[in-house]
Amino acid sequence: MSPEAAPAAPKYYLLKTEVLALIAGLQPGTLIPTERALAEKYSTSRTTVRQAISELVAEGRLGRIQGHGTFVAPPKVTHVRQLTSFSDDARTQGLRPASTLIALDVMKADNVVSAHLGLDEGAQVTRLERIRLIEGEPLAHEVAWLPGKLARFKSNLTKAGSLYAALADVYGIRVADVEDTVETALAGPGDVQLLGIEMGAPLLVVHRLARSATGVPVEWTRSTFRGDRFRFVSRVKSGE
Amino acid sequence: MSPEAAPAAPKYYLLKTEVLALIAGLQPGTLIPTERALAEKYSTSRTTVRQAISELVAEGRLGRIQGHGTFVAPPKVTHVRQLTSFSDDARTQGLRPASTLIALDVMKADNVVSAHLGLDEGAQVTRLERIRLIEGEPLAHEVAWLPGKLARFKSNLTKAGSLYAALADVYGIRVADVEDTVETALAGPGDVQLLGIEMGAPLLVVHRLARSATGVPVEWTRSTFRGDRFRFVSRVKSGE
DNA sequence: TCCTAAGATTGGCATAGACCAATCGCAGTG
DNA sequence: CACTGCGATTGGTCTATGCCAATCTTAGGA
Numbered sequence: 001m002s003p004e005a006a007p008a009a010p011k012y013y014l015l016k017t018e019v020l021a022l023i024a025g026l027q028p029g030t031l032i033p034t035e036r037a038l039a040e041k042y043s044t045s046r047t048t049v050r051q052a053i054s055e056l057v058a059e060g061r062l063g064r065i066q067g068h069g070t071f072v073a074p075p076k077v078t079h080v081r082q083l084t085s086f087s088d089d090a091r092t093q094g095l096r097p098a099s100t101l102i103a104l105d106v107m108k109a110d111n112v113v114s115a116h117l118g119l120d121e122g123a124q125v126t127r128l129e130r131i132r133l134i135e136g137e138p139l140a141h142e143v144a145w146l147p148g149k150l151a152r153f154k155s156n157l158t159k160a161g162s163l164y165a166a167l168a169d170v171y172g173i174r175v176a177d178v179e180d181t182v183e184t185a186l187a188g189p190g191d192v193q194l195l196g197i198e199m200g201a202p203l204l205v206v207h208r209l210a211r212s213a214t215g216v217p218v219e220w221t222r223s224t225f226r227g228d229r230f231r232f233v234s235r236v237k238s239g240e
Numbered sequence: 241m242s243p244e245a246a247p248a249a250p251k252y253y254l255l256k257t258e259v260l261a262l263i264a265g266l267q268p269g270t271l272i273p274t275e276r277a278l279a280e281k282y283s284t285s286r287t288t289v290r291q292a293i294s295e296l297v298a299e300g301r302l303g304r305i306q307g308h309g310t311f312v313a314p315p316k317v318t319h320v321r322q323l324t325s326f327s328d329d330a331r332t333q334g335l336r337p338a339s340t341l342i343a344l345d346v347m348k349a350d351n352v353v354s355a356h357l358g359l360d361e362g363a364q365v366t367r368l369e370r371i372r373l374i375e376g377e378p379l380a381h382e383v384a385w386l387p388g389k390l391a392r393f394k395s396n397l398t399k400a401g402s403l404y405a406a407l408a409d410v411y412g413i414r415v416a417d418v419e420d421t422v423e424t425a426l427a428g429p430g431d432v433q434l435l436g437i438e439m440g441a442p443l444l445v446v447h448r449l450a451r452s453a454t455g456v457p458v459e460w461t462r463s464t465f466r467g468d469r470f471r472f473v474s475r476v477k478s479g480e
Numbered sequence: 481t482c483c484t485a486a487g488a489t490t491g492g493c494a495t496a497g498a499c500c501a502a503t504c505g506c507a508g509t510g
Numbered sequence: 511c512a513c514t515g516c517g518a519t520t521g522g523t524c525t526a527t528g529c530c531a532a533t534c535t536t537a538g539g540a
């Protein structure tokens with residue numbers, strides 16, 4: 001994938017190539033030799049082996065479980081992200097989406113949230129925190145802030161099946177346009193726990209601001225996606 | 241940024257927090273203590289210090305130069321990506337874009353390129369490889385493939401100022417819609433050389449397929465963006 | 481004044497080894 | 511037969527150390 005050539009390739013990088021060759025064609029889930037075995041086989045230290053393997057894990061080529069071993073990872077899932085909801089996006093592609101509700105409360109907006117939603121600091125907002133799953137595996141940690149308090153929100157959310165559906169069908173709030181900001185980040189302890197990934201794993205952090213047809217902000221969301229297991233597709237047509 | 245909490249925080253992660261506090265409020269470019277000094281100050285090994293600093297570099301908070309030192313990095317640049325060209329995208333925000341032409345040739349399509357462009361394998365394609373700069377700093381490595389051979393392409397490209405402008409004005413090819421695929425990757429030796437980043441740095445790899453109004457592919461591009469210095473914004477309006 | 485060479489400093493790469501933590505298999509026990 | 515507990519295995523973290531490579535400073539010489 002990356003442009004090759006070698007202005008002095010470090011040893012751990014060469015090892016990555018070796019291991020890639022080793023796993024080419026193997027079934028996902030197949031265990032590869034232990035770190036100690038690889039160190040001996042390639043006449044190097046376990047530290048160097050670990051650096052090579054760590055990068056392959058970060059790239060989504062390998063996975064590992066402490067006490068168990070290191071194995072070939074399944075290929076990345078492609079997730080099409082449109083201006084519709086996460087659930088619809090996933091179902092469109094025949095993927096089974098799911099959500100775990102972590103928290104749902106009404107609180108006062110801090111300065112960051114209020115600034116994005118165009119509210120006064122301290123204004124009432126609804127905070128919705130969820131883990132998003134696709135095909136049973138955790139894909140993203142998502143925190144959404146909505147202006148004000150929504151009556152019977154929890155049950156309506158469950159009934160409608162998705163946030164955007166609930167907003168539109170129950171509260172008459174329609175999302176007309178969204179603005180996504182995408183950047184990279186590395187997993188910290190919190191992400192490790194919530195997404196079941198390892199420390200330092202690359203993440204895609206997406207901030208989304210959704211507005212109604214009249215330009216009023218209706219949602220501000222921070223989503224943390226696993227970078228090792230997923231890729232995103234966005235389609236844009238002319239005449240926008 | 242990342243959800244905090246600590247299901248057992250490793251030492252190097254605590255060190256990251258310490259260093260972040262250390263650099264809070266410092267001007268970009270300010271040198272921080274050397275790795276050996278930090279190791280002694282926090283009673284740890286240089287290896288651990290390096291792991292902490294490496295992640296901060298990957299996150300775009302610090303930069304480092306061998307033989308010189310480690311310094312506070314300037315904040316990320318926000319780049320708005322639309323379906324127009326790189327140059328227009330940048331200029332829209334008052335940023336100064338630039339390009340370095342690395343290669344421009346006519347060649348035969350391999351199976352990957354031909355598949356995306358809907359051509360037969362071995363068909364003639366134009367390959368355009370460039371480094372994209374914003375405010376003088378390298379942002380992306382971009383390789384674009386276009387079907388067929390374009391007459392006087394190099395001079396027309398220079399004259400028009402951007403690829404999309406040249407296609408539209410000179411060749412009458414208009415891009416009607418694009419499909420971007422975004423995923424993460426880690427920098428290898430080639431990326432290090434071309435973008436001036438360090439090994440293992442997080443990258444955003446974007447594949448773009450552009451089509452004309454009649455649905456004919458007119459461009460397939462692979463762009464490798466630095467994840468430590470830039471973030472992207474995409475806007476989508478309803479009614480697409 | 482300008483260039484060069486040497487040395488000190490700083491980050492880059494790699495080694496060897498220690499101990500911890502999670503997992504798995506197996507022997508022993510109820 | 512099911513359960514428990516121990517030990518071996520495997521990845522996770524950290525230390526201590528060495529040498530290499532790039533940079534900067536300084537002293538010396540043309």
